[in-house]
Amino acid sequence: MPADINNTQKSVVLLSGGLDSATVLALAAASGAACYALTFDYGQRHRVELQAARRVAQALAATEHRVVNLDIGWMGGSALTDKSIPIPQTSSIGIPITYVPARNTVFLSIALAWAEVLGATEIYIGANAVDYSGYPDCRPEFIRSFEQLANLATRSGVEGSGFHVYAPLMHLHKHEIIRTGLRLGVDYALTVSCYAPDAAGKACGHCDACRLRAQGFSEAEVVDPTIYR
Amino acid sequence: MPADINNTQKSVVLLSGGLDSATVLALAAASGAACYALTFDYGQRHRVELQAARRVAQALAATEHRVVNLDIGWMGGSALTDKSIPIPQTSSIGIPITYVPARNTVFLSIALAWAEVLGATEIYIGANAVDYSGYPDCRPEFIRSFEQLANLATRSGVEGSGFHVYAPLMHLHKHEIIRTGLRLGVDYALTVSCYAPDAAGKACGHCDACRLRAQGFSEAEVVDPTIYR
Numbered sequence: 001m002p003a004d005i006n007n008t009q010k011s012v013v014l015l016s017g018g019l020d021s022a023t024v025l026a027l028a029a030a031s032g033a034a035c036y037a038l039t040f041d042y043g044q045r046h047r048v049e050l051q052a053a054r055r056v057a058q059a060l061a062a063t064e065h066r067v068v069n070l071d072i073g074w075m076g077g078s079a080l081t082d083k084s085i086p087i088p089q090t091s092s093i094g095i096p097i098t099y100v101p102a103r104n105t106v107f108l109s110i111a112l113a114w115a116e117v118l119g120a121t122e123i124y125i126g127a128n129a130v131d132y133s134g135y136p137d138c139r140p141e142f143i144r145s146f147e148q149l150a151n152l153a154t155r156s157g158v159e160g161s162g163f164h165v166y167a168p169l170m171h172l173h174k175h176e177i178i179r180t181g182l183r184l185g186v187d188y189a190l191t192v193s194c195y196a197p198d199a200a201g202k203a204c205g206h207c208d209a210c211r212l213r214a215q216g217f218s219e220a221e222v223v224d225p226t227i228y229r
Numbered sequence: 230m231p232a233d234i235n236n237t238q239k240s241v242v243l244l245s246g247g248l249d250s251a252t253v254l255a256l257a258a259a260s261g262a263a264c265y266a267l268t269f270d271y272g273q274r275h276r277v278e279l280q281a282a283r284r285v286a287q288a289l290a291a292t293e294h295r296v297v298n299l300d301i302g303w304m305g306g307s308a309l310t311d312k313s314i315p316i317p318q319t320s321s322i323g324i325p326i327t328y329v330p331a332r333n334t335v336f337l338s339i340a341l342a343w344a345e346v347l348g349a350t351e352i353y354i355g356a357n358a359v360d361y362s363g364y365p366d367c368r369p370e371f372i373r374s375f376e377q378l379a380n381l382a383t384r385s386g387v388e389g390s391g392f393h394v395y396a397p398l399m400h401l402h403k404h405e406i407i408r409t410g411l412r413l414g415v416d417y418a419l420t421v422s423c424y425a426p427d428a429a430g431k432a433c434g435h436c437d438a439c440r441l442r443a444q445g446f447s448e449a450e451v452v453d454p455t456i457y458r
Contacts, residue, residue: 077346
């Protein structure tokens, strides 16, 4: 007898096309949920990650995948959206220039809207507070605060079953994330982490995201499938 | 000596083009702040309010006004974005079908992003919990929760002077809002409140928004400048 889609738990999963969010999608799918993957085209210079997101959503059999245009690139304020600011090639102290103002708040807000329309009660995000870049909106207290907000802000929060916001990678090292994904069948060759890839998706090998990724594969003691320029 | 723009308080003001947000913009401007008005084109059927927002921003001398495309209309789930759902002509019990899932959360998130880039520390929203339509994201506890989130989510919240989210109309009756705006020189003829106006901006006179507005002018004992079909 086929599973009744109406009885299947639905989850909205933020999917960037990078290593972390691909792992999160695999975890959400492994829980048995029907996964609705959500990707944003927000004027990021590494737009090649949108193609990676499409490949990952397909490979992990997401029920639906949406790429939403998000008209915030005009604001600037980040090396990821403002091409006049170079991508740093070395680590920095404090919050780096690749921080995009309020990005995860905006992403989660739109995920929340879709979750409410779908009747989904779970929202997944690949935030990580261990091997991370110092972004304020990747901390556990941010995720908890957003979950509280979600349950005040919505019809489902007030009248229905409410929302849970899951950040299952929060306390994992990069090599643990990679091992988890490999166990679940994630093909990391489909993903792009680099902040400044070329048009073919080849990685620079020098930015924060590249260095964290390479270190993760090294510590996981598995072959790094990343293609560098 | 001209005022130093660098020493002027900056505020981001959510501006729909309706009566409430026009009043909020006037209040923010009266506080001496440089006002950055933010309007969303989110697939609302009453898109004529975008023109109203432009008129209001100009009349109240906003320092800058942006109309941001927000790609959420495809989600549906509201009579304001889904033309297959009729706009109710009578009041309902509970949260009405004109509720747009997580709308104020999404709007405030993008306002927060802009505020952080601008160095603005104040965000204004015309939420109202008195003569209101029963939307969960118009309640004081929602505003407080968003302010907490804002100060966890951002560089300015963690390293800087943080954000205040103001909803100065929260506890005012509609007629008090109107009297406040008139004292500050708001021309309500520029505004559109109706959920289902015609292409010229003429109001239906029957939807929730029209009824609250008409009642407000009546109780304020001033002439209602609304043009009805």
